[in-house]
Amino acid sequence: MSKTRLVAHFLNYVLLLLLLASVVGFLSFANIYGVFLALVTATIAWFVCKHNRWGYFAAAAWGLACYQLAKQGYEFQAIKRQVMIVGIFVIPVALFLHEVLAKVPTKSAQDEKHDDPSGSNMPD
Secondary structure (H helix, E strand, C coil): CCHHHHHHHHHHHHHHHHHHHHHHHHHCCCCHHHHHHHHHHHHHHHHHHCCCHHHHHHHHHHHHHHHHHHHCCCCCCCCHHHHHHHHHHHHHHHHHHHHHCCCCCCCCCCCCCCCCCCCCCCCC
């Protein structure tokens, strides 16, 4: 296994731990808003765990959203600085993992369509 993939797997575990800690933090709000945020974060963590491309992209977007909410003072007043630091950390890590670990859907030979004017799908 290459060094890049080893680093990527380590960062994937760190990202999952951050997302799971966020779920617990959102549940500590003890209201429906916190439950909603925890549910969204848990869904993102599930897709990150499955190495889904959209999961990593959603994690980066979620990190940016939390950063912006903390920066503008709409949320996370007690831990504003920590949320901003973690949000800035999550964005490049999630994008890196998106490129290194995310599974690209494979196309089968039957899915490919040739531009054959005769309409035949037979190979040449």
